[in-house]
Amino acid sequence: MERATADQLEALHPDAFGWALHCCAGDHARAEDVLQNAYLKLAQQRTLHDGRSSFKTWWFGVIRLTAYEEFRRLRYRESLLGRLLLHFGAAEQDPSPSPARKMELDERTAELRRCLAQLPARQAEVLHLVFYQDLTLNEAAEVLRVSLGSVRQHYERGKARLRSLLQPDPIHET
Incomplete structure (x- = not known):
């Protein structure tokens, strides 16, 4: 990762976490995971800024899409678990x-x-x-x-x- 990109990410980190928190409906743990996964995408070069928008706009888009992916995974997993629990009659969990x-x-x-x-x-x-x-x-x-x-x-x-x-x-x- 280039030094300029690292500097931009460091400067945007508080705002990025706030955005991730918003995208995760206030769930701090999920927001941390989403932001970490977004950083991981960038470190692994699975996503690159192409210059069509500002760096901040692009980065917030990466965070939003990462949050959406995590939400879909979580919802899918919960729906499967829910169906399994319903099968066993354990839908209500105390x-x-x-x-x-x-x-x-x-x-x-x-x-x-x-x-x-x-x-x-x-x-x-x-x-x-x-x-x-x-x-x-x-x-x-x-x-x-x-x-x-x-x-x-x-x-x-x-x-x-x-x-x-x-x-x-x-x-x-x-």
């Missing part, structure tokens, strides 16, 4: 569950882990990268060094298999 509720949640977590362990290795790897590591399918393909089509196939098959494993067994229910 911050301090009763001992009986905690035991029930622990049993459900153990059941989910047991089902994940039954998946083929590649399907489990793809689901882990996407759900737990917040990677896109493209990023998961890069990590696993396989084609995007292969990752998509493992992802869909893994979700379908996990769904079937999590379905209650009607024979053993009473």
Whole structure:
């Protein structure tokens, strides 16, 4: 990174954090993450100022787009988690569950882990990268060094298999 760019970033940092805070609806932790990711994009040269606008305008646009990407990732992850919790009937989460509720949640977590362990290795790897590591399918393909089509196939098959494993067994229910 050039010294002039570093100086501009340093001078804009307080304003950039304020903008990131605004883009994250006042959530300080998310704003810190967004700003750090924006700096990372710049350091890795995934984004470059082309001079079509002022540096500040461009930088604030990078921050806004980074915040939007983080929001989409978070919303996607929460929606998947929400559907899984709804499947288990745990949509309402008490911050301090009763001992009986905690035991029930622990049993459900153990059941989910047991089902994940039954998946083929590649399907489990793809689901882990996407759900737990917040990677896109493209990023998961890069990590696993396989084609995007292969990752998509493992992802869909893994979700379908996990769904079937999590379905209650009607024979053993009473």
